[in-house]
Amino acid sequence: MSTQPIRTDVTIVGAGPCGLFAVFELGLLDLKCHLVDILDRPGGQCAELYPEKPIYDIPAISVCTGQELTDKLMAQITPFEPTFHLNQMAESLEKTADGWWRLTTDIGTVLESKVLVIAAGGGSFVPKKPPIKGIEDFEGRSVFYAVRKMDQFRGKHLVIAGGGDSALDWALNLQPLAASVTLVHRRDEFRAAPDSVNKMRALVAEGQMRLEIAQIASLEGADGQLSGVVLKDKERGEWPLACDTLLAFYGLTMKLGPVAEFGLNLHENLIPVDTEKFQSSTEGIFAIGDINWYPGKLKLILSGFHEAALMAQAAVRVAYPERKIRFQYTTSSTDLQQKLGVA
Amino acid sequence: MKIHVTDREGGEHEVEATNGWRVMEIIRDAGLPITAECGGACACATCHVYVDPAWVAKLEERGEEENDMLDLAFEVQENSRLSCQIMFDPSLDGLKVTLAPE
Ligand SMILES: Cc1cc2nc3c(=O)[nH]c(=O)nc-3n(C[C@H](O)[C@H](O)[C@H](O)COP(=O)(O)OP(=O)(O)OC[C@H]3O[C@@H](n4cnc5c(N)ncnc54)[C@H](O)[C@@H]3O)c2cc1C
Ligand code: FES
Numbered sequence: 001m002s003t004q005p006i007r008t009d010v011t012i013v014g015a016g017p018c019g020l021f022a023v024f025e026l027g028l029l030d031l032k033c034h035l036v037d038i039l040d041r042p043g044g045q046c047a048e049l050y051p052e053k054p055i056y057d058i059p060a061i062s063v064c065t066g067q068e069l070t071d072k073l074m075a076q077i078t079p080f081e082p083t084f085h086l087n088q089m090a091e092s093l094e095k096t097a098d099g100w101w102r103l104t105t106d107i108g109t110v111l112e113s114k115v116l117v118i119a120a121g122g123g124s125f126v127p128k129k130p131p132i133k134g135i136e137d138f139e140g141r142s143v144f145y146a147v148r149k150m151d152q153f154r155g156k157h158l159v160i161a162g163g164g165d166s167a168l169d170w171a172l173n174l175q176p177l178a179a180s181v182t183l184v185h186r187r188d189e190f191r192a193a194p195d196s197v198n199k200m201r202a203l204v205a206e207g208q209m210r211l212e213i214a215q216i217a218s219l220e221g222a223d224g225q226l227s228g229v230v231l232k233d234k235e236r237g238e239w240p241l242a243c244d245t246l247l248a249f250y251g252l253t254m255k256l257g258p259v260a261e262f263g264l265n266l267h268e269n270l271i272p273v274d275t276e277k278f279q280s281s282t283e284g285i286f287a288i289g290d291i292n293w294y295p296g297k298l299k300l301i302l303s304g305f306h307e308a309a310l311m312a313q314a315a316v317r318v319a320y321p322e323r324k325i326r327f328q329y330t331t332s333s334t335d336l337q338q339k340l341g342v343a
Numbered sequence: 344m345k346i347h348v349t350d351r352e353g354g355e356h357e358v359e360a361t362n363g364w365r366v367m368e369i370i371r372d373a374g375l376p377i378t379a380e381c382g383g384a385c386a387c388a389t390c391h392v393y394v395d396p397a398w399v400a401k402l403e404e405r406g407e408e409e410n411d412m413l414d415l416a417f418e419v420q421e422n423s424r425l426s427c428q429i430m431f432d433p434s435l436d437g438l439k440v441t442l443a444p445e
Contacts (some may be wrong), residue, residue: 049386122380130417131444163414186419191411215419234421251415253389254380 005110008034008083009319011103012117013090013259016044018289018304019119020073025312026117027080028336031319034083034111036090036103038124043070045290046301048125048252059302069301079341085109089124093262101284114284114319117311118262118271119304121290122254130161130248132219141224143246147174153245155179159229161216162249168192170247172199175209182210182241184231212241219246259291267293277314278307284318286311344433348375349441360431366392366440367427377442383427388415390426395439402429418444 010026012019015037023033041047046055046066054063064072088105093116096102100112127145129135135143147153147170154177160167163185169192175181183200190197203209214231217238221227228242256269264271265281270293273280280287288311289304297303316325330336337343344360348370358373367390370377378389385408394402399422405413409428413419426440 049381050384053384053386128415186414187410189410191414215417250417251388253378253387 003108003110005102005112006034006083007100007112008032009113010034010115010117010315011036011101011111011113012119013103014044014119014121014289014291015039015042015084015086016119016121016289017046017069017073017301018121018308019044019117020070020077021305022117022119022288022308022311023077023080023082024073025308026315027077027082028330028339029312029316029325030339031115031312031316032082033080034085034113036085036088036105036109036111038087038089038126040087042074042084042086043067044121045254046070055301057300057302079339085111089258090120091258115315116285117315118259118264118280118285118287118291119289120256120259120287123256123259123269123291124254125252126255126257127248128250128253130216130250132216135219138219138221138224138226138246142221142226142244143219143248145248147247150174150177153178153247156245157243158182158245158247159184159216159241159243160247160249161185163187163190163192164249164251165192165196166249167247168196168200170249171209172196172203174247175203180210180243182212182243184212184214184216184229184241186213186215188213216246216248276310278311279314286315344431344436346370346431346435347437347439348373349439350375351442351444360436360438362432364431365427366429366431366435366438367425369431370426370440370442375442377426378445379427381427385409385412385425385428388412388425389445391416391419391443391445392424392426392440393420393443394422394424394429395441396422398435398438398440401434416443 009031010033012035015035047070051067091106092104094102101116103111153174157180158178159182160171161184171183204211214233216229217232218230228240232238271280271287273287273292275294288307290299334343346360348356360369367379380389381387409425
């Protein structure tokens, strides 16, 4: 169900801090960007793993949180009007007959560009899967790590595992549709928003939802269809709980994912680049931020910013070989200031 | 100073420990398979270990943040710890831990 291809100057895989700052450096050189990220918002690790924790080594900013850094970067790149394709996995890459990179996402967005920038960081964020024996056999049929369509769970006997916002939100949202909902969590304390926890406790008190303080020991069922889970805790040992669907929410982890299939040379799941252009083994494909590797590489945001600036100089020569590029400062160039909307 | 680490296959490793390092860093520096995705910020739970029962009481108790983050780990037990939250000092010479499944 691919849609009409969108043609642009640069496609960026990954909207973490380095992908975001690349929009700025490329924008100063008049290159338009489209970004793809599997997360539902920009910011990469900063937004997903440590939105509220402080960062102290961004030059000239003594301290800011992961979310504040993301917000500041988003504000800084606003003049360049980047287009975000969120909640989408950049899945496959090919070259068109006329020499453009065609990137297709898992929901069928097609982006064509002369330059591809991989700013995929530690990889795409994907759900953590519990190490329960045989769980793979049920995945996609009766075990899920995300909800794409709520209606899929109508009339089901659900077990929802986890104690954070995802687990609580889905328990509350699916409760009216499902035949039954049992929330399974390892302790009687929840990290989720207090309001959701209160709502959940009220439903449990009314007998509309069950709460089990336990962990999942094993799964029962056949041919991909669950018939129940076995719960365990230290005092009570193990006991069965009948259900037909398990939704597990244990947070996200980073996996290199489809980028490994893009035909690039890899070095221990990283993309080796040169330190002049930050180009991969393939012309027109650049890699910046945590995903790249070169001698002396440090996985720091400030390194990724530097890489973005040098990459942009090389990228514009790939996209528009005929253009003459001059070096300018934002302080003194009215041309750059016009692009930034300040002159 | 040393710590003893049992890996997920049951292999035992005696590892050189450095005063002031996080136990996660000691394990990672020895090249053992610990993901430690967030680099020790108590933000990922991929540095989960089981502490030998004889050592549990010698450690400072879990903090609230660590306890919260353990919600994202699997097979959590009473002796579960996030190894990035254990600071090594000479009193922990000989500490025994086992890497948790992932
Ligand atoms: C807890 C913690 C504290 C840190 N503290 C600091 C610090 O103080 N100072 C510092 O400099 N650094 C710090 N870092 C490291 C810093 O966050 C990283 O260096 C930085 O996030 C790397 O940015 P990036 O843009 O390269 O990648 P990331 O932030 O990893 O973003 C990559 C994005 O690409 C997406 N992606 C990947 N593949 C795909 C695909 N195929 N399709 C769709 N989307 C995809 C991912 O979902 C992700 O959103 C810290 C990291 C952590 C975890
Ligand atoms: S390394 Fe992430 S919580 Fe310990």
